[in-house]
Amino acid sequence: MKTVNIIIADDHLMFLEGLHTILNEMPQVKDVHLATEGKQVMRLLGQFEIDLIISDINMPKMDGIELLAEAKKHKADIKIIMLSMLDNHRTVHKVIQKGADGFVPKFTSKEELQKAVRTVIDGEQYFSDIIKQRYMESVFERKKYKDIELSQREKEVLKLLADELTSKEISEALFISVNTVETHRKNILLKTGAKTTTGAVKFAIESGLFED
Amino acid sequence: MKTVNIIIADDHLMFLEGLHTILNEMPQVKDVHLATEGKQVMRLLGQFEIDLIISDINMPKMDGIELLAEAKKHKADIKIIMLSMLDNHRTVHKVIQKGADGFVPKFTSKEELQKAVRTVIDGEQYFSDIIKQRYMESVFERKKYKDIELSQREKEVLKLLADELTSKEISEALFISVNTVETHRKNILLKTGAKTTTGAVKFAIESGLFED
DNA sequence: TCCCTCATCACTGAATTCAGGGATAAATAA
DNA sequence: TTATTTATCCCTGAATTCAGTGATGAGGGA
Numbered sequence A, B: 001m002k003t004v005n006i007i008i009a010d011d012h013l014m015f016l017e018g019l020h021t022i023l024n025e026m027p028q029v030k031d032v033h034l035a036t037e038g039k040q041v042m043r044l045l046g047q048f049e050i051d052l053i054i055s056d057i058n059m060p061k062m063d064g065i066e067l068l069a070e071a072k073k074h075k076a077d078i079k080i081i082m083l084s085m086l087d088n089h090r091t092v093h094k095v096i097q098k099g100a101d102g103f104v105p106k107f108t109s110k111e112e113l114q115k116a117v118r119t120v121i122d123g124e125q126y127f128s129d130i131i132k133q134r135y136m137e138s139v140f141e142r143k144k145y146k147d148i149e150l151s152q153r154e155k156e157v158l159k160l161l162a163d164e165l166t167s168k169e170i171s172e173a174l175f176i177s178v179n180t181v182e183t184h185r186k187n188i189l190l191k192t193g194a195k196t197t198t199g200a201v202k203f204a205i206e207s208g209l210f211e212d
Numbered sequence C: 001t002c003c004c005t006c007a008t009c010a011c012t013g014a015a016t017t018c019a020g021g022g023a024t025a026a027a028t029a030a
Numbered sequence D: 001t002t003a004t005t006t007a008t009c010c011c012t013g014a015a016t017t018c019a020g021t022g023a024t025g026a027g028g029g030a
Helices: A012-024 A038-047 A064-074 A089-097 A110-121 A129-146 A151-162 A167-174 A180-193 A197-206 B015-026 B037-045 B064-074 B089-097 B110-121 B129-146 B150-160 B168-173 B178-194 B198-206
Strands: A006-008 A029-035 A051-057 A079-084 A102-105 B004-009 B029-035 B050-054 B080-086 B101-106
Touching: A006 A012, A006 A038, A012 A029, A012 A051, A012 A167, A012 B029, A012 B110, A012 B178, A012 B198, A029 A038, A029 B037, A038 A051, A038 A064, A038 B178, A051 A110, A064 A079, A064 A180, A064 B129, A079 A089, A089 A102, A089 A129, A102 A110, A102 B004, A110 B015, A129 B037, A129 B050, A129 B129, A151 A197, A151 B198, A180 A197, A180 B050, A197 B150, A197 B198, B004 B037, B015 B050, B015 B110, B029 B129, B037 B050, B037 B064, B050 B064, B064 B080, B064 B089, B080 B089, B080 B110, B089 B101, B101 B110, B129 B168, B150 B168, B150 B178, B150 B198, B168 B178, B178 B198
Parallel strands: A006 A029, A006 A051, A051 A079, A079 A102, B004 B029, B004 B050, B050 B080, B080 B101
Antiparallel strands: none
16 A cells, blocks of 8 residues: 655644644555644755645745745645634635645534544545535635726725825825825725725725735 | 544545644554544544644534533543634633634644644643633623623513614514514614614624624 | 813814716736 | 736815814713
8 A cells, every 4th residue: 555654734733743643544654744834844844855845824924825835845745734713715715726635614513623634645636515615706706806996006095095095185195186196085986886985995995805 | 651542523635634744753653533523522422532633623513612511521630622713712711711622723733733732631721822822702792892891681672673674563463562663672772882773783783792 | 179081062174985978098807 | 928916196076074163962070
């Protein structure tokens, strides 16, 4: 039987412990290295011959998404299974796009996790049903937000509006005419479908527009 | 040596597994029951003689905060150690106020967790340093928001403003005069220190004012 | 009892926003 | 190349908000 060396990464030690226990039950698993953040994983990659990384997304210093890219850069055929708390569907989208080999939520059963590991080390991909579902959601969300994508300048204006500047103040801050600012505002309302500036700002905060 | 029966609750099975492993190492621990949500803990409390509950905060159906109150109601001298991801300091405050016997973040080391368990079963309280720190933060935050506490009516108006209603529409919705609405708005701006309605709404969203 | 907060209502005038119509140059995508 | 998007600018008039000031009755706490 083909055996593999694994690194598991998560900043929660208790979680790491549980994961370790579950993996040790598997005959396919040879060595298991533990890490509590991304940079540590990279160091381990330099020291050992690793076949699979199982990593959490939220970690200090270097998160799972970054790690995904770095690890694949270091060793192109390395397999990566991502774990997550599954709070939002934006990250689900990102992880899949970045080329993860597997993705399961943290509340997955022991059996499903082991199945995911077996599937991935056999060279196939494994995504939990709920992940697939979230992925679809994110596609739809994306479509919903696609139609109302603001231009860079509009975002800029909206941010300043959120900071309580008036049109005149914004015009002075951006060195443009008040009329231009007003036009941007008009278009922002038009695109977001909001009736008031307040509504547009609220929308921006809630849809994470300001995070980009 | 005094031995105790424990229930551990967390909706993430892998985490539960790790916690289980760590507890099993302790000679003070007799039985460990697993649960994935609050209601299940309550059922176990009816079936077994339990001394300590170690629970996550975020769980489906019945969360840790609710569980805390329910469990103490069921058996006054039961001990409860809370675990959390430690995202915000408002929940830290809530948990301590509700009378938890211990509170440690999920990224705690095995040693600290075991120490917390020993301390609590000896009848004392155990709070991690970072928890104490967060608690202090929440106290300061609270003080900061204390000065600008809005009245019930003002909150109501602010909510409707966030929903893009104009003063006139609000006056119609609440069956009061437009002048009254304007006065409320004026006072909201005064209290929040915001210059615009947009700013006040942004403040309300970010400070979690709408959550109460 | 006295003071304070809350919720209600009123008026004025200045500032700002919103809705509506257009226009133009430059860059980008089809 | 043509069409679309982006960023810029302009004007008008109605609606709305903001700032300032003031008042009243009800209710709670010191």
